[in-house]
Ligand code: SF4
């Protein structure tokens with residue numbers, strides 16, 4: 082008997098119609114834990130680098146994290162992995178709410194989709210009954226509409242993940258939506274390319290735990306902790322002061338920082354708009370928090386958002402919250418990601434102002450900014466005219482449009498739109514996280530070490546006293562002595578980057594939500610889950626012995642596997658750079674030394690490639706062999722060998 | 736003649752749909768408590784409380800498994816809540832022949848909420864694990880006429896009034912023979 086996991090993958094080949102329930106290798110639990118970890122092993126084994134993202138041979142994998150469906154609260158993430166048409170690299174995205182637990186109750190840890198259907202279909206799963214069904218009646222329907230229609234047809238116990246017209250038309254930043262959750266970063270486009278409109282799933286099976294009594298007590302205890310702890314969940318769901326985003330993030334096409342924008346009047350106005358239209362705040366499966374704000378806006382579909390999701394549209398359009406509320410329900414129903422879409426539109430509008438796009442390119446475009454945003458939504462979703470170019474994201478659109486448009490692509494890394502932040506001085510750990518991160522969005526990389534120091538020694542001491550989550554004593558010492566944001570040694574920058582990333586890799590294997598774990602430590606330092614307690618919880622649930630060291634090795638293995646997938650697809654050092662204007666004050670010489678040091682810290686070559694030694698230590702011998710065979714490594718490869726020399730240095734010139 | 740009043744404990748689980756956040760923790764713990772062996776698995780389909788969630792119409796309703804009934808209703812009604820139509824069956828707590836709600840998905844045997852009898856907790860576990868305050872529990876003592884507690888007596892009296900003694904006795908004899 083398997084505990085915590087079901088022990089089965091559901092394999093669906095859309096080209097042949099073949100459906101199989103396949104038992105998974107039990108050793109993979111110890112090697113990868115689950116979720117994205119084992120999904121990446123499958124991508125490594127089965128999708129060679131020549132496979133284009135829009136090839137039938139690309140896989141689209143839905144994974145339920147190890148803890149999903151078990152008594153462990155706040156674990157409900159469905160992690161979706163594939164290769165993204167936008168970056169041509171590994172795609173990581175995930176969503177909360179109910180889908181992953183339902184997969185487990187239906188008896189599957191993963192749904193692995195291969196091939197391409199010859200017409201639009203949806204996948205029906207009710208325990209062991211799995212069918213590829215015609216979806217012609219769902220064609221063109223929105224993500225919410227599709228869920229409503231299918232729930233009416235199949236019953237409300239079905240959990241549905243659907244794409245909208247954006248996904249059907251393979252907009253690169255199309256989302257997959259389910260209940261109040263959403264996943265984008267390439268996966269929606271691949272789902273559309275495979276012509277899968279939706280997956281509808283219902284399960285009625287038992288999901289067993291290894292230690293019933295302990296698991297019961299643990300679940301109840303942690304649920305109470307999550308409910309009572311103000312430092313987990315999305316504090317923005319309750320704190321109406323959103324100066325954080327409005328004063329610090331860049332408006333328009335990631336251009337303008339409006340320090341002092343946030344005033345008591347704005348706060349009052351925004352708060353009123355919110356509560357006048359707020360139906361409810363909801364949480365995800367097995368989580369007492371309430372992070373989703375559910376909004377009814379006149380004439381629009383009911384929608385929900387989390388955190389910064391409410392700001393992206395109005396900040397891109399230099400408007401106020403009412404504009405975001407007016408457009409969000411429409412855009413999300415169309416199945417467009419609300420991080421990338423506003424940036425693409427703001428970019429197009431800058432090109433128009435600069436005369437690079439003209440009235441000829443934009444027939445019928447309204448004169449007002451709000452009308453223009455809706456105009457672009459429509460063009461992009463339909464891939465009509467300029468919309469067809471913009472549907473590939475800023476990087477590709479800039480190159481297709483030419484005439485100097487490339488200069489307006491100033492906020493992408495690895496061809497992917499970054500969070501619109503433009504700051505003053507270079508920040509070493511952030512340089513490393515943005516440059517070397519492979520989850521493409523900083524919110525999926527940062528999170529355990531605080532973003533900023535606390536002003537006084539007393540406050541820092543108080544913070545450190547209750548900082549159980551701190552990975553080890555070094556971090557406490559560093560935090561106590563830390564006074565200025567950018568005053569960080571190279572050793573600190575490397576260790577902080579690694580710890581931040583590690584917790585996300587662990588969450589994406591266990592299915593834990595970043596708001597109770599990896600993302601949340603940076604604000605308050607009091608997460609419910611951390612490196613010290615997760616191993617014990619794995620043991621209670623699965624019966625497999627885990628300790629901190631073993632879990633840390635899993636993180637390293639999973640992290641190197643993603644790097645290996647991307648290296649094999651051509652990613653190298655030159656791709657690892659934050660947007661040039663991310664900081665006004667840069668120090669390129671120092672940055673390159675920093676990058677060398679981090680590569681060495683991770684056991685990577687000067688090109689950012691894991692060495693044979695690094696790979697073998699992590700039982701990734703098969704990756705090493707492949708790299709040697711392809712000539713990616715020679716066997717005599719070395720790490721940069723500069724770390725010892727520079728590790729105590731602070732950034733030059735700061 | 737008035738009988739002497741007796742005390743009866745009424746257990747009441749209240750549900751406030753405005754407070755529900757849709758977490759389904761109530762379903763999770765209920766299924767753990769009733770798992771065999773105890774706590775060994777999670778399976779909302781085996782929970783004695785189910786939350787009907789229609790997030791697009793913003794409806795959240797928790798229903799607790801009630802009595803098993805052998806026959807289905809002969810007429811149904813429907814409710815429209817916030818523009819969404821629901822059949823009575825959706826809100827019905829009975830395990831009945833017409834549907835699989837509140838039945839063991841494997842054996843088909845009916846479920847009934849036992850208010851966590853025998854659990855080491857002063858309140859039912861679904862209420863305890865509902866941190867939103869949507870589920871609350873009240874126990875009150877009421878004084879009742881002793882005879883009203885015997886449901887069979889009430890039923891027989893009704894039958895006699897309606898059909899007369901002779902017909903009822905005949906029917907009972909006939910049914911007993913067929914059993
Ligand atoms: S903390 Fe919020 S986002 Fe995370 S699982 Fe709980 S309700 Fe969902």
Ligand code: SF4
Pocket residue numbers: 754755756757758759760761762786797861864865866867868869870
């Ligand atoms: S535990 Fe409470 S808040 Fe959660 S679904 Fe059940 S009734 Fe709703």
